[in-house]
Amino acid sequence: MTEHAPILRIEDLSVEFGASRVIENLNFSVAPGKTLAIVGESGSGKSVTSLSVMRLAEMVGATYPSGKIIFDGPDGETDLLSLPQKKMRAIRGRDVAMIFQEPMTSLNPVFTIGDQIAETLILHEGMSKADALKEGERLLDMVRLPDAKQLLKRYPHQLSGGMRQRVMIAMALACRPKVLIADEPTTALDVTIQAQILNIIRDLQAELGMAVIFITHDMGVVAEVADDVVVMWKGKKVEEGPVKDLFANPKHPYTQTLLSAVPQLGSMNGEEFPKRFPVVIMDGETPRLVGSEEIQNTAHYDAEPLLKVNNLVTRFDIKKGIFGGVTHRVHAVENVSFDIYRGETLALVGESGSGKSTIGRTIQQLQKATSGDITFNGRTFASMGKGDQQRLRQEIQYIFQDPFASLDPRKKIGFSIAEPIHTHGLMDSSKQIKIRIDQLLERVGLTSAHADRYPHEFSGGQRQRICIARALASNPKLIIADEALSALDVSIQAQIINLLMELQEEHGLAYLFISHDMAVVEKMSHRVAVLYLGQIAELGSRQQVLETPTHPYTKRLLSAVPVADPTREHHRVMLDGEIPSPVRRVGNEPALLTYQEIAPGHLVADAV
Amino acid sequence: MAGFLIKRFLQAVFVIVAVTLVVSFAIRLTGDPALMLAQGAGSITEDDLARIREALGVNKPFFVQYADFFIGIFTLDFGRSFLGGTPVIDLIKSALPATLMLAFASMFVSIVVSIPLGIKAAVSRGKWADQFIRIISLVGLSFPNFWLAIMLVLLFSITFQLLPPSGMDGFASFLMPALTMGIILTATNVRLVRTSMLETMQSQYIMVARAKGLSETTVLYKHALRNCAIPLITYFGLQFGGLLGGIVVVERVFNWPGLGTLAFDAVGGRDYPVLQAVITVLSLLIVGVNLLVDIAYGLIDPRIRTE
Structure with a gap:
């Protein structure tokens, strides 16, 4: 194997913000044409590393007590850390x-795409505006954006997230850089869009021979893109090596923990029920195994369903004409029907704009349905009075994606957990309530002493535990978890998954689990509904949908999920195009899908 | 766009009706203009007063008087002043430019000074430049306008005898009133620019602009300023109303022959037509400036333009 000399070497780099040292004695290097992935959880210092290489970290207050960043550029080796900002600007x-x-x-929202791409070219290549725009058009073509010429005149808000990220890539590659730093470039994107972006970066890397530093927390993405991996933990590099070695034989306990927590799509093939798995957690410096392997056979399919959703339609009016007439509507949910049984987890999966959150919000009465009916515990919403509908909020609880934003920052968490008890008048004596809060906190893995603290004193995972305790406080029968695990680091996520499954077993809870993460869905759901543009494309048991996906969209979605296994062949289908918008002109109604039952309980929409 | 303009026009009409109605009603609670005119005329009988009232038209019911005034707006006929009988429109014509000059000059000065200072404070957040600018601005904010005006007169007219203490006579007389208004506005605006800039500087696109290798000046004045201008313009529009309020006091101190002085004298003399006319013009000015603000929004922010 012939090795190129590294183009970038980080030597003994330490970074401090004020008195706190966020990176300690970091060393790594990357060679042209190679991809180095830096992985770690939030706060591990991976983003600060990338900003330090760019010398942008000091603009947000960082200092470098030690280290060198050696860049082997056209003018020989330079230590980027020793350059004055003025010289650094020419490299950046x-x-x-x-x-x-x-x-x-x-x-920047106020400048056109063309202006923003041209800016870099005018600055570094000394092009005229007209030449820069022409080159910009070529660059947009290169990142496979259609209609590049038109796009130059558009503003960022007129583009989807995936398109904007491609513009960003075009901008970054404008001057054919030697090193490209990609800081979580696909984290905010849907999986099919993520697959497109990863493909583009890979192709352009081959074409331009760049070194890529890829920063991510997603081990699936690492397995897909990286040649070498650096694992960071608490500001230090704890392990590094070629990607295959690292996945096959992780040496540091933290790496082992990280890899054990990563849900792998396909790892449960052949299993009829979801399963709890033991999780390795870091107890200080040593890993510890918690939990045991349990089959989650909790669903009561023999009884009547707890929740029946029948032909649900939810639309929002947007865009009005001069005289207040509606001209466009968002067709968020169209003709959706499904049941949830007691003790069952039904996953709603889909990408942005698929309507999965709107369904959850409609069931929780945060949103009014346009038509269709929802039956809970044998009674339709429509037949209930105001009081009964209010009581329903006791039996159905909601857990949101962002645990920090869903807790009142000015209230102690004991107050927040007690609120559902007060609202629904479940207990009178404050002593009883206090005991109940303590029980709930202990049940979710916290202690009664935590009740007197404020949300900002907790970590993200702890906050989500608090939100779960609050949801449990009113003894609900159904919990709607809307992307409740998406904002958490994988090791925390694995623990919360187990907690949710334990609670399901203890209380016979039903979950409507709204998620875009197929691997998590595979671990914890009994049945899966795949949503596409507000309609169900495929519905069936976990095994039916994930092992024998039948609808083309389900196949597409599954093929796009990165799998945390670097030895697997990348036999990905080439994905193109955008997710269509659910906004439609009034009168232009979407075609309603019809379904075939290809196996008992496995519904697949006919192709339109 | 047509729909937008129609809507704004109807809003303007509503604002002017509401404001003038309240003011016309309120000033009539202060007492009888006939008594005011009759003062110092020796012995006056009840009959004389009645005749004066009839001549002024204030014997008619309030709503009839108001309707007369309102119809007059459309022909720019605001009647004649109770004091001296000059047509009100002539008074307005001579006072309006004086006030506008003062208002726009102080607004202009405050924007030109506060934007670079606010940006400087924001980028050197926590350093001495920031502290210094913030302290100075706090001092500026703490001055009441009338006090500041008197201090300026003491200093520049009495001690140094550089500038005329009052009246409108050339550029020199213009400096102190404009400075008084400008200092207070600038003090507020520096803080606004600083806060808005700090928020904008947190944005990801600022980091992206820096990552392109652009100089800090380009990052600040091209990428940040235009974004930070969006909330600022709203505030500048709202501030214009407050500015006109402050001008009444400042004009009075410097004996500046603008709308403020006109309004002040009209209130003192129960000169209904003049006061109503001044209030109408001021409302129109505020509505007009806010309309300009809305249009400026669209020019700055493409997201609003395409809606």
Whole structure:
């Protein structure tokens, strides 16, 4: 194997913010044409590393007490850390470029796409505006954006997240950089879009021979893109090596924990029921195994369903004409029907705009249905009075994606957990309520002492535990978990999955589990409904949908999920195009899907 | 766009009706203009007063008087001043430019000064430049306008005898009133620009602009300023109303012959037609400026333009 000399070497780099050291004595290097993945959980220092290479970290207050960043550029080796910002500016964006995590906020909203791409070219290549725009058009073509010429005149808000991220890539690659830093470039995107972006980065890397530093928390993505991996934990590099070795034989306990927690799509093939798995957690410096393997056979299919959703339609009016007439509507949910049984987890999966959250919000009465009926415990919503509908909020609880935003920052968490008990008048004596809060906190893995603290004193995982305790407080029968695990690091996520499954077994809870993460869905659901543009494309048991996917969209979705196994062949289908918009002109109704039952309980929409 | 303009026009009409109605009603509670005119005329009988009232038209029911005034707006006929009988429109014509000059000059000065200072404070957040700018702006904010005006007169007219203490006579007389208004506005705006800029600088696209290798000046004045201008413009529009309120006081101190002085004298003399006319013009100005603000929004922010 012939090795190129590294183009970028980080030597003994330490970074401090004020008195706190966020990166300690970091060393790694990356060679042209190679991809180095830096993985780690939130707070591990991986993003600060990338900003330090760009010398942008000091603009947000960082200092470098030690280290060198050696870049082997056209003028020989330079230590980027020793350069004055003025010289660094000539390298930044030309030789070393960066793509950021949030495509929705990475582009300046008040300038056209053309202006923003041209800017880099005018600056570094000394092109005229007209030449820069022409080159911009070529770059947009290169990242496979259709209608590049028109696109140059558009503004960022007129583009979807995937398109914006491609514009970002075009911008970063404008001057053919030697090193591309991609900081979680696909985290905010849907899986099919993620697959497209990863393909584009890979192809362009081969074409331009760049070194890529790929920062991510997603081990699936690492397995797909990386040649070498650096694992960071608490600001230190704990392990590094070629991707296959690292996955096959992780040495550091943290790496082992990380890999054991990663849900792998396809790892449960052949299993009829969802399963709880033991999780390795880091107890200080040593890993510890918690939990045991249990089959989750909790669903009561013999009884009547707890919740029946029948031909649900939810639409929102947007865009009005001069005289207040509605001209466009969002067809968020169209003709959706499904049941949830006691003790069952039904997963609603789909990408942005598929209507999965709207369904959850409609069931929780946060949103009014346009038509259709919902039956809970044998009674339709329509037949209930105000009081009964209010009582329903006791029996159906909701857990949101962002645990911090869903807890009142000015209230102690004991108060927040007690609120459903007060609202529904479930207990009178404050002593009883206190005991109940303590029980709930202990049940979700916290202690009664935590009740007197405020949300900001907890970590993300703890906050989500608090939200679960609050949801349990009113003794619900159904919990709607809307992307409740998406914001959590994988090791925390694995623990919360187990907690939710234990609670299901203890209380016979039913879950409507709304998620875009197919691997998590595989671990914890009994049945799966795949949504596409507000309609169900496929519905069936977990095994039916995930092992014998039949609808083309389900296949497409599953093929796009990155699998955390670097030895697997990348036999991905080429994915193209955008997810269509659910916004339609009034009168232009979407065609309703019809279904075939290809196996008992396995419904597949006919192709239109 | 047509729908938008129609809507804004109807809003303007509503604002002017509401404001003038309240003011016309309120000033009539202060007492009888006939008594005011008769003061110092020696012995006056009840009959004389009645004759004066009839001549002024204030013996008619309130709503008839108001309707007369309102119809007059459309022909720019605001009647004659109770004091001296000059047509009100002539008074307005001579006072309006004086006030506008003062208002726009102080607004202009405050924007030109506060934007670079606010940006400087934002980028050197926590450093001495930021502290210094913030302290100065706090001092500026703490001055009441009338006090500041008097202090300026003491300093520049009495101690140094550089500037005329009052009246409108050339550029020199213009400096102190404009400075008084400008200092207070600038003090507020520096803080606004600083806060808005700090928020904008947190944005991801600023980091992206820096990652392109752009200089800090380009990042600040091209990428950040235009985004940070969106909330600022709203505030500048709202501020214009407050500015006109402040001008009444400042004009009075410097004896500046603008709308403020006109309004002040009209209130004192129960000069209904003049006061109503001044209030109408001021409302129109505020509505007009806010309409300009809305249009400026669209020019700055493409997201609003395409809606």
